[in-house]
Amino acid sequence: MKSLRIDVSDCKYVDDVYGRLLAILDAPEWHGHNLDALWDSITSDINGLLPPYCIEVVGYKDVPEPVSALLSRIKAVFEEAQKDENIRVQLRFG
Incomplete structure (x- = not known):
């Protein structure tokens, strides 16, 4: 399993998170x-x-609440894809 890391410590807005995540996914x-x-x-x-x-999210502890809430929802999407579609993707907080 390929391991990647995304640092969200300076993400102030949800679009910042999407920008970083989509870049790492090469979307x-x-x-x-x-x-x-x-x-x-x-x-x-x-x-x-x-x-x-597996994507490890670091720097998440002091982000604004909307960013934190989005990260939790993104984690749930990854978990659902793994469970329902049997796709080997993970997002975890490190």
Whole structure:
């Protein structure tokens, strides 16, 4: 399983998180900044990064509440993809 790390310590807005995450996923430029688009991309083959992989999120402890809430929802999307679609993707907080 490929391991990657994303640092969100200076993310002030949810779009900052999407920008970092989509870059690490090597998502296409037209990828939307929402959870439905994220689901579609991690359960298909549109990203340059293909499963299996694990993304470790660091620097999350002092981010604004909207960013923290989004990170929790993104983690849930990854967990759902792993459980429901049997796709080997993980997002964890380190």
